Amino acid sequence: MRWGNLTKFSVVVLGILAVFGYYISPLATSIKQGLDLQGGTHVVLEAVDTPEAKVDEDAVQRVVKIIEKRVNEIGLTEPIIQRQGERRIIVELPGISEPEKAIEMLGKTALLEFQDESGKTVMTGKDLKDAKAQIEQNKNNVVALEFSAEGAKLFGDLTTKNVSKHISILLDKKVLTNPVVNEPILGGKAVITGSRTIEEAQELAILLRSGSLPVKVDVLEMRTVGPTLGQDSKEKSKIAFAIGVGAIIIFMLLFYRMSGFVANITLLLYVLMLLFALKMLNATLTLPGIAGIILSIGMAVDANVLIFERFKEEYRAGKTLRAAMDAGFSRAFATIFDSNLTTLLAVAVLFFLGTGPIKGFAITLGLGIVLSMFTAITVTRFMLKMLMHTNVFKNGKIFGA
Amino acid sequence: MMKFDIIGKRYWFFALSAFVMIPGLLSIALQGFNLGIDFTGGTLLDLKFARPVSVTEVRAALQEYKLENSTIQLSASGQIEASPNVFIRTRELSDDERRTVLSGMEKSLGNFDTLRAEKVGAVIGSELTRNAILAVVVSWIFMIVYITYRFEFKFAVSGILAIVHDLIVVIGVFSLLQKEIDASFIAAILTIVGYSINDTIVIFDRIRENLKTHSKTESFSQLVNRSIWQTMTRSIYTVLTVVFATVALYLFGGETTKNFSLALLIGFMSGAYSSIFNASPIWVTWKEYEDRKRIAAKTGGSK
Numbered sequence: 212m213r214w215g216n217l218t219k220f221s222v223v224v225l226g227i228l229a230v231f232g233y234y235i236s237p238l239a240t241s242i243k244q245g246l247d248l249q250g251g252t253h254v255v256l257e258a259v260d261t262p263e264a265k266v267d268e269d270a271v272q273r274v275v276k277i278i279e280k281r282v283n284e285i286g287l288t289e290p291i292i293q294r295q296g297e298r299r300i301i302v303e304l305p306g307i308s309e310p311e312k313a314i315e316m317l318g319k320t321a322l323l324e325f326q327d328e329s330g331k332t333v334m335t336g337k338d339l340k341d342a343k344a345q346i347e348q349n350k351n352n353v354v355a356l357e358f359s360a361e362g363a364k365l366f367g368d369l370t371t372k373n374v375s376k377h378i379s380i381l382l383d384k385k386v387l388t389n390p391v392v393n394e395p396i397l398g399g400k401a402v403i404t405g406s407r408t409i410e411e412a413q414e415l416a417i418l419l420r421s422g423s424l425p426v427k428v429d430v431l432e433m434r435t436v437g438p439t440l441g442q443d444s445k446e447k448s449k450i451a452f453a454i455g456v457g458a459i460i461i462f463m464l465l466f467y468r469m470s471g472f473v474a475n476i477t478l479l480l481y482v483l484m485l486l487f488a489l490k491m492l493n494a495t496l497t498l499p500g501i502a503g504i505i506l507s508i509g510m511a512v513d514a515n516v517l518i519f520e521r522f523k524e525e526y527r528a529g530k531t532l533r534a535a536m537d538a539g540f541s542r543a544f545a546t547i548f549d550s551n552l553t554t555l556l557a558v559a560v561l562f563f564l565g566t567g568p569i570k571g572f573a574i575t576l577g578l579g580i581v582l583s584m585f586t587a588i589t590v591t592r593f594m595l596k597m598l599m600h601t602n603v604f605k606n607g608k609i610f611g612a
Numbered sequence: 613m614m615k616f617d618i619i620g621k622r623y624w625f626f627a628l629s630a631f632v633m634i635p636g637l638l639s640i641a642l643q644g645f646n647l648g649i650d651f652t653g654g655t656l657l658d659l660k661f662a663r664p665v666s667v668t669e670v671r672a673a674l675q676e677y678k679l680e681n682s683t684i685q686l687s688a689s690g691q692i693e694a695s696p697n698v699f700i701r702t703r704e705l706s707d708d709e710r711r712t713v714l715s716g717m718e719k720s721l722g723n724f725d726t727l728r729a730e731k732v733g734a735v736i737g738s739e740l741t742r743n744a745i746l747a748v749v750v751s752w753i754f755m756i757v758y759i760t761y762r763f764e765f766k767f768a769v770s771g772i773l774a775i776v777h778d779l780i781v782v783i784g785v786f787s788l789l790q791k792e793i794d795a796s797f798i799a800a801i802l803t804i805v806g807y808s809i810n811d812t813i814v815i816f817d818r819i820r821e822n823l824k825t826h827s828k829t830e831s832f833s834q835l836v837n838r839s840i841w842q843t844m845t846r847s848i849y850t851v852l853t854v855v856f857a858t859v860a861l862y863l864f865g866g867e868t869t870k871n872f873s874l875a876l877l878i879g880f881m882s883g884a885y886s887s888i889f890n891a892s893p894i895w896v897t898w899k900e901y902e903d904r905k906r907i908a909a910k911t912g913g914s915k
Contacts, residue, residue, distance in 0.1 A: 240750070247868070255736065309730075314708060430707070433731040440727040440868075447866035455860035459853050466849065496871055499799055505861055506803065506876070509854035510810070513846075516853070517814065520846045549762055550813040553755055557806035560751040561799065565741050569799045576803070 216601040223594060224476055231479045238410070238486045245497035245571060248445050250438035251305035254314055258298045266298055270425045275300055278317055280421040285313055299431070310435045312414070318428050321418040324381045325369060333369045335423070338362025342419035344412035345402070352406040354416045363399030371395040397582060424517070448501045450493045455505050456482075461513055467519050467611035473594045474515040481511050481586040488578055499572035507579025510554070514587035518543040519611055526607045533599050534609075540592050547588065551580050619833040622893035629777055629890060636784015645787050648794035649739055653734030655705040657698075657714070658727040664694035665721050673720045674700070677713050683827070695728075704731060744798040748779075748872045753803055763816055766898050771812045774883075774891035777810045781882040782875055796872040804879030807854065811847065818843050819892065826901040832903075836896050840888055851884035 245585050248255050258266045282290045282302065291303040305311055341357040369378060370392045379389040380403055388405045388558055406412035409541070463471035475513055485504060489496065522539030530538060544587030554576060562573035598604065618625070649656050667684045670842070674680050682702035686695035705713065718724065752772055759768035786793055818839040826835050841908060856878060862873035 304765040305864065311707065347896055429733075430731070431733040432736050433707075433729070435726070435729040437725060437727045439725055441662070442660055444866050444868055447864055448861075448869070451863070452862045454864055455857040458856035458860065462849075462853060462856065472825040476635075499796055499872065502865075502869055503803075505857045506854065510807075510849075512759065512853045513810075513850045516846050516849045520843075524761060524842070544623060545816055546817040550810040551757055553813055554753040554806035556758060557751045557802050557809070557861045560747050561802045564747040564750065565799070572799045572803075576806075580616075 216597060220594065220597045220601060225584065227476050227480050230447065231483055234240065235486070236523060237484065237489065238483070242486060242490050242496045243493065244445075245495045245500070246303060246305060246434070246441075247436050247498045248441050248577065249305055250436050250441035251303065251365035252307050252314065252435045253435065254301045254304070254317065254433050255295070256300045256302065256318060256428050257431045258300075258426045259429050261427045264426045268424050271298060273425050274428060275423050277424055278302065279334060281316055282313075284417040284421060285316070287313075294504075298307065300428075306592055309432075314373070314430060314433060316414060316418060317396070319418055320383050320424045320427060321396075322383055323419055324379075324384075324421040325366070326379045326381060327369060327373055328376045330379075334362060334365040336414050337422070338365055339419060340399075342416040344406075344409060345417045346409060347402075351404055351411045352412040353402040353404050354406065354419065356401045356403065356413050358399040358401070363397070366399065367395060367397045368605065370397075382418075387415075408467070444498055452501065452505055453467075458506060459508060462529055463512065463515070467515075468609055469598065470515075470519050470522070470610045472550065473591055473598065474512065474519075475588045477590045477594065478508065480590060481583055482508070484582050484586065485575070487577055488582065489575065492574075492578075494574055495571060496575075497571040499569065500575045503575035504571040504579060507576050507583060510551075510580060511583030511587050514543075514547045514551075514583060515591060517546055518588070518591070523611065526610075532605070532607060532610065533596075535607075536592075536595060536599065544588065547584065551584055555580055615766040615837065617837060617838045618840055618889065619893055621887070623717060623899065624882065625889035625893065629886070633777065633780045633784060636780060636788055639787040640784060643787065643790070644688055645783070645791045646792050648792045649730060649737070650795040651793065653704050653732050653737040655700075655702050655710060655732075656730040657702075657710075658725050658729070659698050659717075659724045661696045661698065661702070661724040662722050664696050665698060666694040669694075669721060670698055670700065673717050674702075674713070676720075677709070679703075679713065686769050698907055704733065728893040740794075740795060740798070744801070744862045747802060748805065751802065755809055759813070759816075763820060766895055767816050768894040770891045770898065771809055771816065773894055774812055774886035775805050775808050777886045777890055778804055778879055778882040782879045785878050786871075791871050791874065794871070796869075797875055800875035800879065803876060804883060807880055808886060811850065811883050814846065815840060815843050815887055816829045816895075817893075832896050832899050832913030836892050840892060844888070847849065847884060847888055851880060854880050879894065 256274075256278070258271050260266050264270070270559065271294070275292065278300060279292050282292060282304070285302050286308060291301070293301045293303075295301050303315060304310065304313055321336070323339070324332045325334045326332050338359055338360045339356055340360055340362070343355045343357075345353050345355045347353055373392045374389060374394060377389045377391055380387045388403055390404075403415070406415060419524055456478075460475045463474050463478075465471070467474065482504075485507070494500075518539050520539075521543045522535050525538040525542075526532065526535035528535075558573050558577040562570060562577060566571055595610075604610070667686060670684050671680050671682075673686075674682055679702050682700050685699040685701075686692065686697060710731070714726070752775070756765075756768040756772060758769060779801060782801065785791075786797070819836055822835050822839050822842075830838075855877065858873050858877045861869060862877060865873060
């Protein structure tokens with residue numbers, strides 16, 4: 212019978228070790244990484260009032276739509292565009308190589324205007340149907356415009372009235388081009404010349420296609436992490452993680468022997484579960500988040516230290532191994548519960564009041580505390596009971612007492 | 613076994629705490645903090661040049677744009693003349709300005725790789741400070757309510773006082789060493805709050821348990837002394853394990869988490885100290901003061 216129990220115990224231990232060894236690496240890398248780990252740009256934009264246009268709910272919603280459009284047109288993978296509060300928009304652009312350009316484009320009002328010779332605005336970018344960058348036969352980079360039905364009519368009128376006069380096309384009040392009208396243009400098509408490169412023409416086309424922002428938008432905050440630093444941080448956190456966990460594992464083995472061994476096995480299970488939960492919640496792993504995980508491991512061990520210390524006391528007071536272990540678990544539970552709940556309160560505040568990476572840290576630490584209570588109490592208890600039922604180890608010393 | 617009388621010597625431990633806190637408080641009053649752009653607003657550039665450059669060279673290059681007052685740091689540790697890794701912290705630059713400065717530096721100092729570029733508006737900075745203070749205060753309110761509910765009000769206040777001690781120690785050390793304080797420091801502070809109270813609660817919990825069975829002949833001091841010693845091994849082991857984790861993070865975790873883990877390290881050690889030598893002794897002092905008042909009132913009434 213006892214050997215049967217020992218086999219069961221060994222199977223559980225080997226099972227956890229095997230799952231850990233096999234899945235830890237693919238699991239860890241499959242979790243979405245924050246910009247500080249993979250490199251990228253984080254931008255906070257704010258819609259601001261100007262004498263011409265005041266910010267209201269509708270304007271901000273339109274700004275979000277337009278910015279989404281622009282980001283998608285640039286063709287980035289997995290961008291995040293998020294409204295924050297009344298007037299702010301957070302844009303996250305992972306793995307971007309030239310953040311400067313992208314940011315410049317995001318914040319541009321891109322108000323296109325067509326003016327007659329006297330400077331009167333006849334039509335705007337709203338009257339466009341499409342805009343495309345093209346290289347003309349004479350190697351000029353141009354943006355080809357296609358007007359809406361309404362726009363085609365307005366443009367026809369404008370060119371008819373201004374034959375052999377200058378008309379101006381302005382972007383954000385700056386003249387892009389002011390050609391002389393040779394003849395009325397009635398087909399609803401026109402080109403804007405003056406782009407120095409095809410990229411420049413493409414950017415302009417994107418801006419025109421996505422439409423102009425209804426209000427002025429300021430860049431409030433911008434953070435770019437280069438891919439080199441991201442990679443470096445990732446490598447270093449991995450090493451720090453391995454060394455930190457390694458030290459804790461050795462410590463537990465030295466001071467609590469067999470109990471420590473069981474605690475270590477459940478610690479591995481805990482790390483697996485935490486990563487799995489983060490993946491399921493679609494959480495983003497950031498650098499402070501990794502720090503939170505390392506820290507939560509320290510706190511997970513605390514629960515076991517509390518239990519084992521209590522066990523030692525009870526055992527020394529004359530209880531049998533099993534009775535002492537039971538008493539250790541039940542007595543330590545209230546302590547663990549109260550102390551962890553107070554910590555959770557601090558974490559909850561961090562979660563609700565923090566932003567970005569701080570929120571990420573709160574999620575990993577909070578989740579860690581909850582999961583570690585389960586592994587450190589329930590799973591450890593289950594495994595220790597199994598081990599004690601084997602009756603192979605009868606001396607309290609083996610369990611650290 | 614003869615155990616050292618912690619409660620009896622409590623005023624020595626209070627004095628030791630004061631001894632650690634006072635230089636920090638003086639430093640905060642006199643030289644303040646080295647606040648990062650997260651709080652002040654501004655621009656940060658973290659560049660890695662192809663060749664080692666010196667602070668003087670970088671400053672000279674920035675002079676062209678009237679930015680010679682910027683904070684320039686070589687990120688390699690130790691006192692060295694030149695390093696390829698350079699941190700520049702300066703006023704808030706517009707996107708155009710930043711581009712001009714960067715291309716100017718490329719011309720005068722050679723090629724570099726932009727590791728990090730950050731721009732934070734002053735509005736964001738002041739919001740962060742406000743939110744940080746709000747977060748700490750709100751967390752205290754929650755804790756006071758919870759501890760009062762599970763234990764009693766005096767425990768709650770003693771626990772919070774121990775946290776205040778830890779926070780003063782941490783921000784004092786950061787002011788003394790003029791270490792940069794950024795957004796992640798807030799996360800560190802709140803983690804310390806969480807850890808310190810966790811550590812304290814474990815001892816309070818033992819006191820609560822012992823109170824149920826204690827005999828009339830045992831004084832509060834003796835009971836608390838006993839409780840502290842019963843939980844001493846745990847207190848030491850636990851701080852050791854979290855210190856292992858944080859030291860690993862500090863030594864091997866890379867530049868960006870260095871200050872964060874340093875704050876945690878100081879906070880954890882202070883938290884472990886204050887849980888043992890401040891929180892429960894404050895509670896005893898308060899209890900005994902109340903007892904004396906009650907006895908005085910009784911004897912006063914019987915006359």
